[in-house]
Amino acid sequence: MTRRASLAIGLALLAGACISVRTLPPAFNIESLPPDKVSQLSLEERILVEEAWTRIRQGDARRAEKLVAKMGPKNPFYLVGLGYVAFLNDQVEAAEGYFKQELRGAPDSSPAHAGLAQIYLKQGRDDLAFN
Numbered sequence: 001m002t003r004r005a006s007l008a009i010g011l012a013l014l015a016g017a018c019i020s021v022r023t024l025p026p027a028f029n030i031e032s033l034p035p036d037k038v039s040q041l042s043l044e045e046r047i048l049v050e051e052a053w054t055r056i057r058q059g060d061a062r063r064a065e066k067l068v069a070k071m072g073p074k075n076p077f078y079l080v081g082l083g084y085v086a087f088l089n090d091q092v093e094a095a096e097g098y099f100k101q102e103l104r105g106a107p108d109s110s111p112a113h114a115g116l117a118q119i120y121l122k123q124g125r126d127d128l129a130f131n
Contacts, residue, residue: 030057030084031114037076049077056081061088080111092119 033053038046052067068081083098096119102112 029114029118031111033077034110040076045071045075049075049081052077052081056084056088059088061085064088076106077111079105080109080115083112083115087115087119092122095119 030053033049038049041049048067048071052064052071055061055064055067064081065085068078068085071078071081073079079098079102083095083102086092086095086098096116099112099116099119102109103116106112
């Protein structure tokens with residue numbers, strides 16, 4: 001291989017390493033976190049939840065899933081976070097299960113209600129979405 005070809009290949013590889021992959025934001029609405037529940041969290045928990053929600057809103061399911069896993073099951077946003085991550089990954093049945101599980105423990109969870117309504121709209125089950 002000639003020196004020019006080697007240089008061209010090297011520059012192409014270097015340029016390729018600088019390319020970042022952008023994820024598209026989700027095609028559905030991500031409900032805001034209820035301030036009254038967020039305010040009950042410690043500062044560290046709040047930062048973790050906000051970062052996870054930012055990643056979910058950006059459509060970055062892989063990073064959001066890691067952050068939600070760090071929250072742990074005792075966090076009030078754990079199941080809702082898993083639901084939105086599953087929804088981002090187009091795992092609709094799993095997302096529905098997480099949202100329903102959240103609503104059994106916290107019937108007033110607006111993010112879970114919103115997520116479940118969007119699942120029902122996507123499935124064409126408008127009667128359930130309205131309820």
